[in-house]
Amino acid sequence: MPNRRTLGGDTVKTSMETILLIDDDVDLCAMLSDYLGRHGFQIASVHNGEAGLKLALTESYAMVLLDVMLPGLDGFEVLRRLRSTSSMNVLLLTARGDDVDRIVGLEIGADDYLPKPFNPRELLARIRAILRRGARAESPSPPSKQVSDSVSALGLELDASARTVSCDGKPVSLTDVEFALLQTLMRSVGEVVERERLAEAVLGRKLHPFDRSLDMHISRLRRKLEETCGLGERVKTIRGVGYQLAIPATHRHRGGQ
Amino acid sequence: MRGLFAKIFFFFWVALSLTFIISTTLILQHRFTRPDQIFNALGVTLKSEGLAAAQAYEQGGCSAFQQYAASLRQSVYLSTPVGNFPCETENSKEYRNALSQVERNSSVFSVQTSTQYLWATAVVSSSGRNYLFMLATPYRPTKQRWTHDLWHFAFPQLPVAIVVFGLTTFILVLLLTRPIARLRAAARDLARGQLNTRIPSPRREARIFGGDEIQGLEHDFNHMAEQLESLVAAQKLLLRDVSHELRSPLARLSVALELAREDAPMGMSENLERIEREAGRLNTLIGQLLRLSSLESANAIVDSEEFSLMHLLEELLPDIEFEALQRSCSIKLDSACDCIVHGNSELVYRAIENIARNAIRYTKEVSSVDIHLSCEMREGRRISILRISDHGPGLPENELQNIFRPFYRVDTARQRDTGGFGIGLAIAERAIRLHHGQVYAINRVGGGITMVVTLPCNEAAS
Numbered sequence: 001m002p003n004r005r006t007l008g009g010d011t012v013k014t015s016m017e018t019i020l021l022i023d024d025d026v027d028l029c030a031m032l033s034d035y036l037g038r039h040g041f042q043i044a045s046v047h048n049g050e051a052g053l054k055l056a057l058t059e060s061y062a063m064v065l066l067d068v069m070l071p072g073l074d075g076f077e078v079l080r081r082l083r084s085t086s087s088m089n090v091l092l093l094t095a096r097g098d099d100v101d102r103i104v105g106l107e108i109g110a111d112d113y114l115p116k117p118f119n120p121r122e123l124l125a126r127i128r129a130i131l132r133r134g135a136r137a138e139s140p141s142p143p144s145k146q147v148s149d150s151v152s153a154l155g156l157e158l159d160a161s162a163r164t165v166s167c168d169g170k171p172v173s174l175t176d177v178e179f180a181l182l183q184t185l186m187r188s189v190g191e192v193v194e195r196e197r198l199a200e201a202v203l204g205r206k207l208h209p210f211d212r213s214l215d216m217h218i219s220r221l222r223r224k225l226e227e228t229c230g231l232g233e234r235v236k237t238i239r240g241v242g243y244q245l246a247i248p249a250t251h252r253h254r255g256g257q
Numbered sequence: 258m259r260g261l262f263a264k265i266f267f268f269f270w271v272a273l274s275l276t277f278i279i280s281t282t283l284i285l286q287h288r289f290t291r292p293d294q295i296f297n298a299l300g301v302t303l304k305s306e307g308l309a310a311a312q313a314y315e316q317g318g319c320s321a322f323q324q325y326a327a328s329l330r331q332s333v334y335l336s337t338p339v340g341n342f343p344c345e346t347e348n349s350k351e352y353r354n355a356l357s358q359v360e361r362n363s364s365v366f367s368v369q370t371s372t373q374y375l376w377a378t379a380v381v382s383s384s385g386r387n388y389l390f391m392l393a394t395p396y397r398p399t400k401q402r403w404t405h406d407l408w409h410f411a412f413p414q415l416p417v418a419i420v421v422f423g424l425t426t427f428i429l430v431l432l433l434t435r436p437i438a439r440l441r442a443a444a445r446d447l448a449r450g451q452l453n454t455r456i457p458s459p460r461r462e463a464r465i466f467g468g469d470e471i472q473g474l475e476h477d478f479n480h481m482a483e484q485l486e487s488l489v490a491a492q493k494l495l496l497r498d499v500s501h502e503l504r505s506p507l508a509r510l511s512v513a514l515e516l517a518r519e520d521a522p523m524g525m526s527e528n529l530e531r532i533e534r535e536a537g538r539l540n541t542l543i544g545q546l547l548r549l550s551s552l553e554s555a556n557a558i559v560d561s562e563e564f565s566l567m568h569l570l571e572e573l574l575p576d577i578e579f580e581a582l583q584r585s586c587s588i589k590l591d592s593a594c595d596c597i598v599h600g601n602s603e604l605v606y607r608a609i610e611n612i613a614r615n616a617i618r619y620t621k622e623v624s625s626v627d628i629h630l631s632c633e634m635r636e637g638r639r640i641s642i643l644r645i646s647d648h649g650p651g652l653p654e655n656e657l658q659n660i661f662r663p664f665y666r667v668d669t670a671r672q673r674d675t676g677g678f679g680i681g682l683a684i685a686e687r688a689i690r691l692h693h694g695q696v697y698a699i700n701r702v703g704g705g706i707t708m709v710v711t712l713p714c715n716e717a718a719s
Contacts, residue, residue, distance in 0.1 A: 025505055031512040038519065095504065099551075099603075100559070117508035117540050120515040209572060210603035240568075 017062040017131065021045040022052030022078065023093065024070055032065075035120050041127070049073025056082050062131055063089035065123075067116070068101050076108055083109040087175040089130050093118070106216035111177045112203060113213070129204025133180050153189040154234055154247065156225075158182060167229035177202055178221045185235065185245040194242040218243055261437065266430045273422040278415065300365035300378055307380035307390025310335050315382055319344035332393040338379065340389070348373075356389070436471040440478060452486040455479050497550040500543045507543065510536055545680045549663060552604075552687040564602040566630060566641055566714065567595040573606060577613045577626075585623045588613075592630035596641035596714035600692040605712070608688040611681035612645050612696070612708050619649035620705065632714070643710040651705050657698045661686040 019041050023029050029045035036043050044061070046052040049070045056064055056078075064082070068075035079090055092110035094101040102113045111130055114123060150159040157166045158179075165172045165182060174182065180202045185193060199207045199214055207214060218235060226232025236244045306329065314322040314335055322344055326333045336342045340353035352375065355368045361379070368375040373393040380388050439456055446454040456475045514536060518529050574590060581588050598605060616626045627646045632639060652660070659665050663683040686696045694712035701707050 025509065028505070028509050028512060031509060031516060035512055035516055095501070095547075103560075115544070117504050117511050117543075119537070120512050209576075209606060 018042045018044055019063050019065060020056055020061040021065045023067040024048060039124055049078045053078045053081055056088060057086065061088065063091060065091050065093060067093045069095060076104060079108045079110060087173055089176055091126055091130060103212060106213055109175060109220060111175060133176055133204060151186040153186050154231060155229065156186065158186055167225060167231060170228050172224055172228045174224065177217050181217055181221055185243060189245045190247045192238050192242050192244045198242060262430055262434045265433060266426055269426040270423050273426065274419050277418045299376060303365060303376060303378040303390060303392060304380060307378055310390055311380055311382035311388045315384055334391040336389045338387045338389055436475060440475060443478065447482055452489055454482055493550055493553060496546060500546040503543050507536065507540055545684060549680060549684050549687065552684060552691060555691060558601045558691055560601050561599060562602060563597050563599050565595055566598050567592055569602060569606055570628065570630065573610055577610065577617060580614060581617050581626060584617060586617060586620055587625045588628065589625050590628045594632040596632055598712050598714045604688040605692060608685035611685040615682055616645050616647040616708065620647035621649060624648035639714055639716060641712050641714040644707050646701055646705060646707040648705045651700045660698060
């Protein structure tokens with residue numbers, strides 16, 4: 001993702017970032033292109049799933065806005081195929097009133113979701129939150145520079161500037177959300193990080209009382225860590241409080257920073 | 258149903274038994290012929306026997322008469338009309354006395370002596386002499402009564418008949434009322450909103466009366482239920498589809514509005530904000546409608562988990578307190594116990610939130626909304642009871658059930674100034690029902706409404 005990497009967190013507004021919009025509503029695409037264009041984003045819109053997937057896989061975009069209800073290849077299928085090779089940011093536009101959609105979407109690996117119809121200002125805020133997080137993960141903003149770019153714990157190595165994670169030497173491919181999650185957890189390894197703090201740091205917004213986005217991301221991160229080096233169990237859920245990257249007794253000498 | 262069963266059973270049983278008793282009585286009455294008939298028949302026999310006896314006596318004297326009497330194998334006597342017995346006869350004196358006292362008012366008359374009962378008739382022999390011919394039967398001092406005879410005749414048959422009638426009537430009534438009971442249960446389920454209720458296809462007993470009226474009724478009922486179900490489904494589908502279809506234009510509208518807002522001159526912004534507010538309201542309404550329709554089509558709870566009701570209320574409190582503050586109201590929460598509910602916490606949260614918001618909307622300004630949680634055992638199951646009471650105007654009793662209907666409005670004027678779509682309570686009710694609970698409203702004694710939410714639950718682990 002070269003064009004994303006060249007951007008700093010605060011330059012989003014001025015430079016043009018390209019967002020791929022996959023939605024079958026032509027009028028809506030035109031208006032969104034206009035609206036987001038005014039706020040510094042360039043929009044490439046496609047109106048069906050196949051074409052959208054092809055573009056997403058061949059070109060590189062800052063992120064994908066993906067509508068769930070698409071003719072032919074639906075949004076979930078596009079996302080599933082995209083996720084098999086790419087960790088590109090995806091904001092899923094789910095149908096309002098359908099709770100299953102957002103759960104399924106997050107399970108497949110969407111970074112966030114927004115029920116449609118949405119307020120465009122809300123969409124803009126979500127896009128910015130996702131891109132800011134991506135940018136921060138790559139080139140940390142001043143406050144996080146005080147902490148070192150790379151963190152290691154439990155055999156996990158996280159390099160923020162290279163945006164890579166390795167586990168016992170093996171690379172782990174993470175989406176931006178998962179990366180940010182792991183980074184936040186590793187910075188306070190052994191401590192419980194509250195849900196609110198995690199949501200703020202990772203999703204860039206407050207959680208509604210029953211927003212399961214964070215839990216979904218955690219479970220995906222857990223699965224990836226488990227598959228790579230069997231560390232899934234270390235990501236602990238503290239019911240009603242938040243999450244913790246727990247250190248087992250044998251690892252304690254290596255724990256922390 | 259018990260009533261109909263008892264009625265038919267009792268009437269049929271009694272009717273059959275009475276028929277039996279009456280017909281038996283009539284038959285018995287005919288069998289015991291009347292006394293004059295007996296006398297006539299007896300008279301004819303006695304006369305012919307008397308003639309034969311007189312003939313024998315005149316031709317062969319006493320020995321011939323004795324012979325004839327022996328051939329009859331009965332005690333018979335012959336005498337002159339005044340009572341002189343020409344042949345040797347036991348008790349002849351006594352008989353003569355008795356004969357002299359009796360009135361001879363018919364061709365056959367009876368005479369009672371101390372040991373015998375004499376049936377006597379006057380005969381005239383071929384030679385023209387008059388005789389009295391008598392038949393003696395042993396005298397029974399106590400005459401049996403008529404009812405005794407009836408009992409004698411009825412004893413084995415009547416109880417057996419009554420039992421048999423009882424059994425057959427029982428089976429008949431069972432055949433009649435069982436399908437009606439089934440129909441009634443099905444109708445009740447249908448009324449409760451289970452539109453997929455059907456009466457199962459006829460079983461063995463129905464085959465006996467194959468294709469009778471009751472079966473026809475069951476068939477028609479099933480047909481009616483099918484029609485109802487498809488109509489209601491179509492209506493719900495329409496509501497859902499309309500809401501679905503409204504989303505796309507609304508999505509375009511929101512973006513277009515935002516574009517217009519950015520381009521608009523200063524004077525326009527107020528109106529545009531108003532449009533945005535309305536679009537937002539429309540969006541909320543569509544979301545609620547879709548939520549309601551998805552709840553109505555749901556049969557089971559997805560995302561089931563165990564959660565503490567008290568914890569959920571504490572989480573809810575800050576949300577609704579904010580709203581209450583705007584009406585200068587307070588919220589009082591107290592609980593007698595905590596309950597662990599199994600279900601979708603979000604659905605329950607939203608349901609209670611909707612009910613609480615409704616209470617805040619209707620309570621008087623500068624008053625309070627009281628939330629009280631308690632537990633009870635009902636039919637061996639633990640039930641949590643949540644009461645949410647407002648201090649509002651209350652509702653007429655007959656409106657209390659209707660408020661859970663979507664878009665139901667008690668008073669349009671009042672609804673308008675309190676806002677809302679009249680769909681929140683419907684959502685709450687469906688969500689609670691999905692958790693096998695209940696919601697209902699009752700008027701409080703001091704004015705206002707208490708919404709009661711019951712949910713099956715477990716005891717909280719301490």
